[in-house]
Amino acid sequence: MFDDRSPIYLQIAEQIKNDIVTGALAEDEQVMSTNQYAAFYRINPATAAKGFAQLVDEGVLYKKRGIGMFVSPNARLLLRTGRQDSFFADVVDPMIREAKAIGVPLKDVVQHIRTYGEA
Known part of the structure; x- marks a missing residue:
């Protein structure tokens, strides 16, 4: 474990x-x-x-x-809120920076996320 x-x-x-x-x-x-x-x-x-x-x-x-x-x-709410904040700071924000750096329009990123979420 x-x-x-x-x-x-x-x-x-x-x-x-x-x-x-x-x-x-x-x-x-x-x-x-x-x-x-x-x-x-x-x-x-x-x-x-x-x-x-x-x-x-x-x-x-x-x-x-x-x-x-x-x-x-409220422990679950406290933990989920903290993890959501971390998710955006650790995952979403770097993804957006990388998309901008390599020339991927944000609308394409959003569309890809929507398509993936529906699959």
Whole structure:
């Protein structure tokens, strides 16, 4: 499950974010405890805790004292909005710059996207 591309705690946080964005985890749904997560994936509990702490800091998860961690209300909207912003900054804007640089009219890019979306 984990790879060498980034620290495991970041991969944990990203996996949980993906589960929220896709709807696999719903708002106010309880997530596995850090100990359960660590045991399931055979990682250090401190590593799992670091990933969970990052999500709490970002407002994606919240703690209920003595009960566990839960997905924050509006977490899906928060994550989707952030990913949409990143999508435009990381994908669309560079594509537009490249299209302009090589002389592809933007109307052709838009038409190609429409055609691809209908296929």
